[in-house]
Amino acid sequence: MDFSITEEQRVFMKQVVRFAEKEIAPRSEEFDLRAEFDVASFRKLGDYGILGLHFPEELGGSGADILTTVMAGYALGKAGVDGGLLLSYGAHTFLCADTIYVHGTTRQKQKYLPKLASGELIGCMGLTEPSAGSDVASLKTKAEKKGNHYILNGSKTFITNSSVADVALIYAKTDKDKGRDGISCFIVEKGTPGFSAGKPFNKLGMRTSYTGELFFDDCVIPAENLVGREGAGFSMALQTVEWDRSALLAPLVGFMEFAIKKSVQYAKQRKQFGRPIAEFQAIKHKLAEMKIFKEAAENVVFRTAWCKDQGKSVNFMEAAVAKLFVGDWSLSPTNDAVMLHGGYGYCHEYQMERIFRDVRVAPIGGGTSDIQKHVISRML
Amino acid sequence: MNYAITEAQQALRQEMENALGASPAPGLSISSREKLLPSLKALAETSYAKTIVKEKYDRISVMLAQKSMAVKSPSLALGLMAGMTIPSRLLAAYASEELKKKYLSPLLEGCASAAVAVSEAGMNIENGSLTTSATVAGEDAWTLQGTKNYVWNAPLADFFLVAAETEQGPAWFLLERDTAGLEIGSADETLGFQGCAMGSLTINNCQVDNDLVIGPCSNRNSLTALRKWQNEALISIALGLIERCYITALSYAKQHKSGGRPIISYQEIGFKLAEIMTLDQTAQLLAMKASWAQETNSRDTDALLGCAKVFCCEAAEKTASECLQIMGGAGYVKDNLVAESFQDAKYLTIAGVSSEISRMMIADAVLEMY
Numbered sequence: 001m002d003f004s005i006t007e008e009q010r011v012f013m014k015q016v017v018r019f020a021e022k023e024i025a026p027r028s029e030e031f032d033l034r035a036e037f038d039v040a041s042f043r044k045l046g047d048y049g050i051l052g053l054h055f056p057e058e059l060g061g062s063g064a065d066i067l068t069t070v071m072a073g074y075a076l077g078k079a080g081v082d083g084g085l086l087l088s089y090g091a092h093t094f095l096c097a098d099t100i101y102v103h104g105t106t107r108q109k110q111k112y113l114p115k116l117a118s119g120e121l122i123g124c125m126g127l128t129e130p131s132a133g134s135d136v137a138s139l140k141t142k143a144e145k146k147g148n149h150y151i152l153n154g155s156k157t158f159i160t161n162s163s164v165a166d167v168a169l170i171y172a173k174t175d176k177d178k179g180r181d182g183i184s185c186f187i188v189e190k191g192t193p194g195f196s197a198g199k200p201f202n203k204l205g206m207r208t209s210y211t212g213e214l215f216f217d218d219c220v221i222p223a224e225n226l227v228g229r230e231g232a233g234f235s236m237a238l239q240t241v242e243w244d245r246s247a248l249l250a251p252l253v254g255f256m257e258f259a260i261k262k263s264v265q266y267a268k269q270r271k272q273f274g275r276p277i278a279e280f281q282a283i284k285h286k287l288a289e290m291k292i293f294k295e296a297a298e299n300v301v302f303r304t305a306w307c308k309d310q311g312k313s314v315n316f317m318e319a320a321v322a323k324l325f326v327g328d329w330s331l332s333p334t335n336d337a338v339m340l341h342g343g344y345g346y347c348h349e350y351q352m353e354r355i356f357r358d359v360r361v362a363p364i365g366g367g368t369s370d371i372q373k374h375v376i377s378r379m380l
Numbered sequence: 381m382n383y384a385i386t387e388a389q390q391a392l393r394q395e396m397e398n399a400l401g402a403s404p405a406p407g408l409s410i411s412s413r414e415k416l417l418p419s420l421k422a423l424a425e426t427s428y429a430k431t432i433v434k435e436k437y438d439r440i441s442v443m444l445a446q447k448s449m450a451v452k453s454p455s456l457a458l459g460l461m462a463g464m465t466i467p468s469r470l471l472a473a474y475a476s477e478e479l480k481k482k483y484l485s486p487l488l489e490g491c492a493s494a495a496v497a498v499s500e501a502g503m504n505i506e507n508g509s510l511t512t513s514a515t516v517a518g519e520d521a522w523t524l525q526g527t528k529n530y531v532w533n534a535p536l537a538d539f540f541l542v543a544a545e546t547e548q549g550p551a552w553f554l555l556e557r558d559t560a561g562l563e564i565g566s567a568d569e570t571l572g573f574q575g576c577a578m579g580s581l582t583i584n585n586c587q588v589d590n591d592l593v594i595g596p597c598s599n600r601n602s603l604t605a606l607r608k609w610q611n612e613a614l615i616s617i618a619l620g621l622i623e624r625c626y627i628t629a630l631s632y633a634k635q636h637k638s639g640g641r642p643i644i645s646y647q648e649i650g651f652k653l654a655e656i657m658t659l660d661q662t663a664q665l666l667a668m669k670a671s672w673a674q675e676t677n678s679r680d681t682d683a684l685l686g687c688a689k690v691f692c693c694e695a696a697e698k699t700a701s702e703c704l705q706i707m708g709g710a711g712y713v714k715d716n717l718v719a720e721s722f723q724d725a726k727y728l729t730i731a732g733v734s735s736e737i738s739r740m741m742i743a744d745a746v747l748e749m750y
């Protein structure tokens with residue numbers, strides 16, 4: 001074991017923090033209040049190279065390793081960028097683009113990846129359905145092959161970037177009798193007749209990312225839009241949700257560092273009973289809780305990324321541990337960050353309120369904590 | 381970065397397991413000289429002894445090796461660390477060459493054991509100065525006076541390293557067992573670590589020659605270093621304790637049936653084990669990172685060790701409790717491994733730097749960062 005990071009990684013994280021603090025984080029408050037996707041910031045992430053960091057240069061990326069890529073997510077969180085934008089980035093880059101990168105044909109990769117990496121196109125991934133959440137293999141959307149086409153019928157829900165996506169990666173049954181082995185993955189482009197998106201849901205946190213339904217009503221797509229083999233969709237989805245359990249968690253760890261910084265500044269300046277509240281043990285206890293969580297969480301998240309860099313494409317155990325730990329253990333220190341700010345913690349301006357709402361999704365999205373426990377307990 | 385344990389890092393642990401045995405041994409006791417000495421000897425034959433007194437060494441190897449002692453028996457691990465590791469480190473870092481020759485060598489060779497006496501009733505060394513004190517008695521001697529309670533290995537130690545205040549700052553006094561005026565109190569019974577000997581020291585005007593004194597020193601660095609070594613020891617015991625509870629409860633949950641099914645197939649049990657496994661892995665990584673950081677100059681080093689101390693020791697407590705729950709009645713009967721660990725675990729959050737004081741120190745470090 002060796003926990004040292006390279007000088008390159010250190011400098012890179014610093015640069016990302018500086019860039020995001022200057023260019024992106026100042027807009028978070030306003031967009032969060034309006035529950036609006038900040039497309040300009042999204043494109044800036046593309047211009048800065050973040051959206052395609054781990055793709056090769058010829059496909060519009062920078063060829064970074066996974067660990068460095070995950071560090072970028074951490075750095076964006078640390079800079080105080082809101083969770084919604086980072087969820088949009090995560091769904092776009094890891095749940096959509098990466099699957100095309102790993103499983104797509106050369107033509108699919110060349111057609112979509114450079115534009116996804118730059119942010120010119122926005123991607124989404126549709127797995128969850130109204131009656132298939134945790135039990136995702138029971139999904140009902142179907143894709144029937146007719147000549148050189150597939151015809152899609154069904155609906156998806158809780159899809160990040162639903163209404164803004166240009167490219168949707170959709171999991172559907174090509175063989176309804178086969179359970180998980182009957183699932184396949186398709187690219188559906190915006191504007192395809194029979195494909196539409198609902199109005200985004202009004203939700204507790206992650207408000208700057210749109211979450212909503214997708215509808216397929218005799219939606220005809222070319223057969224060449226199949227990604228990977230027919231019937232291989234489920235294993236691809238498992239690989240995809242592993243990103244939910246590593247890269248998408250990194251910003252949450254970053255938020256904790258941001259919350260620590262803000263809380264320290266607040267606690268030093270806020271006076272009660274004639275002294276800064278930083279002098280009260282109960283306040284220090286909260287700071288310690290935040291720091292302990294951050295240090296513990298960072299390792300489990302970075303480890304999953306590191307495993308991927310070692311050439312292991314699926315790391316169920318490591319990923320589930322990271323997801324469960326961040327999901328369940330993040331809530332209490334986030335609550336501490338709110339409490340430390342007193343009444344101001346409950347108000348939007350002080351940002352802890354937003355982080356509190358954003359972090360609440362951690363044990364839900366990407367497989368709930370129960371599902372992680374289910375996955376882990378079956379492997380023991 | 382490398383999250384895999386390297387072969388070199390495994391080597392010391394393997395040596396340790398060969399020397400002391402690897403499988404968990406409930407009820408193991410080293411609370412008498414006859415029982416302690418063979419373990420000290422076995423330990424001395426590994427490269428552990430040579431490693432821990434080096435100025436620089438791979439901390440992760442040592443953490444893993446110490447953990448393996450605690451998987452076998454937390455009492456064994458604590459007894460050996462209190463009687464050998466910690467006094468050896470103290471001597472290696474601060475004693476004169478003559479003292480090292482006379483006292484450190486037998487420790488490293490496994491022929492003697494020692495005890496370190498710092499804590500006192502009614503004070504915590506993080507906050508106050510010690511009440512045990514020494515005054516100059518003539519040209520080359522001191523007179524030492526005070527009481528130390530809770531000293532691991534006191535009933536068995538061949539010599540003691542006693543911390544006391546002098547006018548010039550804190551110093552360490554090396555007292556042989558038969559020093560006139562030194563009274564070794566009978567052991568109090570403890571809730572856990574019942575396989576280790578514990579006792580108190582009453583020091584009544586002991587005359588100590590100058591050449592048996594380390595210090596005095598105007599700073600408190602040696603006390604701070606001692607707290608770190610204690611913390612590292614306790615963290616490694618926590619990791620071992622977690623592992624022995626976890627493997628015991630896991631295998632029980634796979635075998636024991638209720639309603640015709642192994643209890644692990646019930647979510648109430650299976651999910652608990654999943655949580656414990658998650659705590660285990662998270663604790664390990666944090667402990668390894670914190671020990672790795674001790675060899676770097678990062679400004680986060682102390683805070684990280686504090687985080688690992690709090691997290692791992694509290695995780696051990698939780699793990700022991702949940703594993704006992706999983707075992708049901710079989711866990712509650714006396715002398716089984718999980719019940720023993722449950723009793724041991726509480727000590728980990730109290731000793732070294734307690735969870736409360738650790739949190740305050742972590743917060744102080746964080747407050748300095750921004």
Ligand SMILES: Cc1cc2nc3c(=O)[nH]c(=O)nc-3n(C[C@H](O)[C@H](O)[C@H](O)COP(=O)(O)OP(=O)(O)OC[C@H]3O[C@@H](n4cnc5c(N)ncnc54)[C@H](O)[C@@H]3O)c2cc1C
Binds near residue numbers: 127369
């Ligand atoms: C903000 C947000 C963004 C999302 N983005 C996407 C996206 O981009 N693409 C996508 O496909 N999906 C997305 N999701 C969906 C997400 O993956 C699902 O919400 C999640 O998998 C849970 O499914 P569900 O909501 O249907 O809950 P259900 O599966 O109905 O679960 C309800 C409750 O039952 C528990 N439960 C279920 N099964 C078990 C079991 N076997 N044992 C014990 N407890 C169980 C769950 O833990 C939960 O507490 C998003 C969700 C949110 C909130």
Ligand SMILES: Cc1cc2nc3c(=O)[nH]c(=O)nc-3n(C[C@H](O)[C@H](O)[C@H](O)COP(=O)(O)OP(=O)(O)OC[C@H]3O[C@@H](n4cnc5c(N)ncnc54)[C@H](O)[C@@H]3O)c2cc1C
Binds near residue numbers: 578
């Ligand atoms: C079985 C046993 C063996 C031991 N062996 C040794 C040994 O070999 N050598 C040795 O030197 N020591 C030994 N110790 C001592 C051990 O290190 C101390 O018990 C430990 O440091 C805690 O000190 P204390 O017991 O005096 O508790 P106190 O310091 O009196 O603390 C009581 C409680 O108050 C909390 N507290 C205290 N001060 C503060 C504060 N400022 N802010 C917030 N909370 C606070 C503590 O965290 C704790 O919860 C041993 C202890 C035991 C129980």
